[in-house]
Amino acid sequence: MSAPKASAPSAVLNKEQHAKVWEKFGSEHYDVVIIGGGSVGAGAALDAATRGLKTAVIETRDFAGGTSSRSSKMFHGGLRYLQMLDFRLVAESLRERELSMSHLAPHLVKPLRFVFPLTHRLWERPFMASGFFLYDVMGGAKKVPMQKHYSRKGTLKQAPGLKHDAVVGGVRYYDTLVDDARHTMTVMRSAAHFGADVRTSTQVVSFEKDGERIVAANLRDTDTGETTTIRGSVFVNATGIWSDEIEKLADVKGKFRVHTSKGVHIVVPKAALDGSVAMTFVTEKSVLFVIPWGDYWIIGTTDTDWTMNLANPAATRADIDYILDHVNAKVRRPITYQDIVGVYSGLRPLVEGDSDSTTNLSRNHAVAHVAPGMVSVAGGKYTTYRVIGADTIDAAIQDVPRKVPGSVTADVPLLGADGYHALNNQIPHLAEYFGITEKQADHLLNRYGSLIYEVLAPAAEDKSLLEPVEAAEQYLRAEVLYAATHEGALHLDDILERRLRVSMEYAHRGVDSARSVAELVAPVLGWDKETTEHEINTFIERTEATLAAERELTDQAANEIASKAVETRADVDTSLDR
CATH class of the missing domain: 1.10.8.870 (Alpha-glycerophosphate oxidase, cap domain)
Known part of the structure; x- marks a missing residue:
């Protein structure tokens, strides 16, 4: 039997490449040095590399080692932002969701059918229908069906695990499912495929300046303790929840601050809940998603302030109880601690701006020149990682002493998408x-x-x-x-x-x-x-x-x-x- 057609060899990230890049860091001058290996750093790296910029990426621990591996595993269109009348963000999120699902990463971003259970008679259905209509016409129903309304009986047929008295009806809509850690790593490998030098286990420990301009960063290999110095025309602080800490290390005053909020999810086997469709509930403190994940359900999230350890935000029994209490108020068979096979906790980087004139908050993320030779980026939604990356490099190239082409990542499928x-x-x-x-x-x-x-x-x-x-x-x-x-x-x-x-x-x-x-x-x-x-x-x-x-x-x-x-x-x- 002949083999199906294979794709060309991809970028290899391994022990040998890891050593080679360390040597390059100490000897070459880069156009752009990106600090941070999460979704934003990966998006910026791919954008920079595909514009022909000599690009380096530095990550202290592992790709997606923080927030970008601990999300709700969705590229969502931002349905809840309609309530805030942020139509621009919703439209942009829907465009990016569609682009990833159909062209950039169809192997990683999958359509996901949701039911939004209705709990109030009369007013809730027309209210939600108007919101879902906007969602659909702004792009939410381009590759997937438009909203569909169900009676109580129809809703329970879609989601038989719900309590009969917990719903009066429901609305079907679509979003998408993604393995966040795998997606971020694939974006980073795609950046390497186009020439970026990427390296994990590498921490910035200090910066060097020429006057006010940041010209170099001193690095430590976090596995061996070895040190070197990397030089570049511009440094991009894409460290998310560590953004303020990097600016302090550089002794620069940022144009915005990052506030951290903790979100916790639990994972239970498919057998713990009857049904196959995802569900969305609104609680007094957060949005609670029940998401099918292979042979499991992911249920979350919480939303609480966090001011402690950034690398290991701990989930507590109180967090888990909160999730269980709210989901069990809706389902027929109570989910217990004995059902839980996994728990994970992540931090959201929420932007608090000091000066709207110096920050770009138009897409719920912020990009700013915080010093000559340094750009900081924070906030935003995972769904719009590509746009955030493009905005960031648009700002960064002001420090690159040559003409640089515009962003092309809307036309660059990730590794594995071809065929x-x-x-x-x-x-x-x-x-x-x-x-x-x-x-x-x-x-x-x-x-x-x-x-x-x-x-x-x-x-x-x-x-x-x-x-x-x-x-x-x-x-x-x-x-x-x-x-x-x-x-x-x-x-x-x-x-x-x-x-x-x-x-x-x-x-x-x-x-x-x-x-x-x-x-x-x-x-x-x-x-x-x-x-x-x-x-x-x-x-x-x-x-x-x-x-x-x-x-x-x-x-x-x-x-x-x-x-x-x-x-x-x-x-x-x-x-x-x-």
Whole structure:
């Protein structure tokens, strides 16, 4: 049988590339140096690289290691912003959602059917209908159906897990689902594919100036403690919740401040709730989503102020109780602590501007020159990461001493998107060709797209790579290996928490898979036996600390436990984490 057509080789992020980029950082001059490896930094990196700028990216821990791996897993159109009359933001979000779903990343961004349960008679249906009508005509129903209204009976048919007396009707609408960590990493790999030098485990520890102009940053390798200095025409502070800390490090006065708000989600098996459609509820403090996620439901989020450790915002028992209380008020079968297989907590970077004349708040994000040679960007929605990146580079190129083309990222599909739609029609053929099940082929295609060939290539010589990961049967061993050989994973938690999502999808939180995964990647990452044991023990200790924090009632008590968890990257300067 002939093979389906494969895509061209992609950018490789691995141990050898990691060492090579470190040498380049110390010897070359860059047009743009981007600090931060989350969604905003990745979007800016791809925008800069595709404009032909010599681009470097610096990330202290791992790609999407903070907020960008801890979202509600949606590219949403901003339905709730209609209530705030922010029509421009909604229209822009819908355009970007459509662009990602249909062109830029169809393998990663999927349409998701929602039901909005109605709980009030008479006034609520026409009120919501008018809002959904605006949503649809502004672009929310371009590739997906328009809103549809249901009676109570029809709503319960769509979502049979709801209590009969909890709804009077419902409205169907569509948004999209995305694996946030995988998407951010893929955007960053796409930037590397177009020439950006990207490196994790690299922390800015100080800046150098020529007069008032920032001209260089001193770096520390957070794994080895080695130091070097990188020079550039402009530095972009895309660190999100760390934005204020980087400006303090540079001794510059920012044009806006970042306020952090904590959002917590729980993960339960599909069997815990009858149905398959996503649901949206409005609580007194937040919007509560119930989102299908493979064999699970993600339920969240909370919205509470957070002023403590930025790297490890701890979920508490009070946070989990809040989610359970509100979802159980709507569903027939109560969801209990025993149902929960995963909990994750992230921080939203909310912008507070000092001067509207010097900040761009038009898209709910802020971009500002905070000093000659430095641009800061913060806030915004994940959905509009591409626009934020373009706005940021538009501001940054004012410091680049040559003419720079405009943004082209609206026309640049991410790695794996090329040929995805055709391959999606060939799942039986792919399964037969690779010797896997159709379910496994579908799983791989919707994580890697046309890169499925790279992922499974080593299995031609080692059939054991087609076997499931120990205690995480949803994933193949080939995916673990690929995380280390192509996706820039350097540590065990990079793999179990972000390249794969084992830590949020299995009740053991990845602990039962840790040894087999570590031993598989050890030869690739150059780990000896002592290092392998250290990686396993560190992951287990961090997981135990997270679980202990979740049993505490207050943020203070949970933070005291979580902030003392051992760092995966031993040489991180945690003073920037407050």
